[in-house]
Amino acid sequence: MKIRDVKVIVCSPGRNFVTLKIVTDEGIYGIGDATLNGREKSVVSYLEDYIAPALIGKDPHRIEDIWQFFYRGAYWRRGPVGMTAIAAVDTALWDIKAKVAGLPLYQLLGGRSRDKIMVYTHANGADIPATLDAVGKAIEDGYKAIRVQSGIPGVKSTYGVAKEGQKYEPADADLPTESVWSTEKYLNFAPKLFAAVREQYGDDIHLLHDVHHRLSPIEAARLGKSLEPYHLFWMEDPVAAENQQGFKLIREHTTTPIAVGEVFNSIHDCQALIQNQWIDYIRSTVVHAGGITQLRRIADLASLYHIRMGCHGATDLSPVCMGAALHFDYWVPNFGIQEHMPHSELMESVFSVSYKFDDGYFTPGETPGHGVDIDEELAKKYPYKRACLPVNRLEDGTLWHW
Numbered sequence: 001m002k003i004r005d006v007k008v009i010v011c012s013p014g015r016n017f018v019t020l021k022i023v024t025d026e027g028i029y030g031i032g033d034a035t036l037n038g039r040e041k042s043v044v045s046y047l048e049d050y051i052a053p054a055l056i057g058k059d060p061h062r063i064e065d066i067w068q069f070f071y072r073g074a075y076w077r078r079g080p081v082g083m084t085a086i087a088a089v090d091t092a093l094w095d096i097k098a099k100v101a102g103l104p105l106y107q108l109l110g111g112r113s114r115d116k117i118m119v120y121t122h123a124n125g126a127d128i129p130a131t132l133d134a135v136g137k138a139i140e141d142g143y144k145a146i147r148v149q150s151g152i153p154g155v156k157s158t159y160g161v162a163k164e165g166q167k168y169e170p171a172d173a174d175l176p177t178e179s180v181w182s183t184e185k186y187l188n189f190a191p192k193l194f195a196a197v198r199e200q201y202g203d204d205i206h207l208l209h210d211v212h213h214r215l216s217p218i219e220a221a222r223l224g225k226s227l228e229p230y231h232l233f234w235m236e237d238p239v240a241a242e243n244q245q246g247f248k249l250i251r252e253h254t255t256t257p258i259a260v261g262e263v264f265n266s267i268h269d270c271q272a273l274i275q276n277q278w279i280d281y282i283r284s285t286v287v288h289a290g291g292i293t294q295l296r297r298i299a300d301l302a303s304l305y306h307i308r309m310g311c312h313g314a315t316d317l318s319p320v321c322m323g324a325a326l327h328f329d330y331w332v333p334n335f336g337i338q339e340h341m342p343h344s345e346l347m348e349s350v351f352s353v354s355y356k357f358d359d360g361y362f363t364p365g366e367t368p369g370h371g372v373d374i375d376e377e378l379a380k381k382y383p384y385k386r387a388c389l390p391v392n393r394l395e396d397g398t399l400w401h402w
């Protein structure tokens with residue numbers, strides 16, 4: 001079997017997605033997600049200019065060798081653009097291999113380790129009452145785990161909170177919009193938010209929270225400590241993770257579990273975090289962490305240190321990534337939870353999926369491959385439109401982590 005054609009499909013059914021399609025000389029094809037929110041075209045160029053021409057004629061079954069070829073062989077290793085491109089190739093090749101075998105992808109990984117995959121969804125509101133309503137709605141929809149974000153008194157707009165009547169979508173403008181951040185106001189407010197949620201909905205529902213990289217280690221330690229009475233499932237991205245040592249300080253002060261990794265693209269980004277047991281969950285997922293091939297290496301390393309997987313699942317990861325991640329989750333022994341931020345009906349009209357939601361859990365479906373496909377003709381109706389993520393400043397104007 002040989003690779004005959006490689007296509008990069010860019011579309012924007014409500015938001016931008018980049019999809020790689022690898023076609024073999026036997027007519028079987030596979031697809032992979034290559035979406036890097038706000039930097040989509042860089043990956044398109046990486047794929048079209050460097051990867052696609054080198055893939056033609058290769059044996060699609062040699063997934064490992066092709067991964068090494070584009071990772072080691074690039075000389076310039078790692079980085080989100082290159083690793084997203086490699087992930088797309090890897091996902092498409094696993095899709096092809098599973099289709100040839102006539103099996104759903106999870107079977108090739110070793111079969112399923114569980115009956116169903118617990119997911120968490122998002123609940124957010126402009127203030128505590130609105131957020132409480134959103135949590136109630138998520139519980140009614142069947143979710144057993146809910147990420148809670150709320151507007152902060154005195155802070156004009158904050159991460160994770162939707163504009164009035166709209167679904168939350170952070171890449172909201174042609175060029176980056178600016179928001180203003182106050183660590184002090186946030187740290188004073190967060191425990192009140194979680195006290196109100198526990199008061200209204202009790203202890204059984206799993207609660208999660210995303211700090212979105214905005215604190216220093218000692219501030220994150222204070223947050224974790226102040227949230228301990230509300231026993232969160234996790235506190236996500238408490239600090240920017242370039243300095244892995246920073247997590248040591250957080251760890252020494254709080255028992256609130258820590259999750260990190262949605263912006264990681266390499267096993268080396270989390271090596272110290274894992275080996276020192278400074279975290280509890282790794283949030284990397286298929287599209288940004290080098291595909292199934294590297295993600296399962298991260299999971300295996302993590303499993304030695306009691307660390308579990310909690311794959312990123314925002315809407316900027318296409319249904320193709322979600323499909324592949326659900327196969328990974330079905331198999332991975334050290335599974336924790338999967339994020340689920342539902343795609344719109346429009347997005348799911350372009351991408352057909354075989355995964356299914358039932359009462360707070362997903363199953364990946366039994367379709368051979370990862371079970372997600374793209375309608376290329378329909379995709380053409382929704383052309384790419386540049387959309388950037390916001391930037392964040394402190395109240396005095398200093399540029400901060402968004």
Ligand code: CS2
Pocket residue numbers: 037170210212262312313314316339389
């Ligand atoms: C987030 C993401 O889902 C999450 O946990 O942190 O929404 C993140 O902001 C986006 O994926 C950025 O593109």
Ligand code: MG
Pocket residue numbers: 210212236237262
């Ligand atoms: Mg996050």
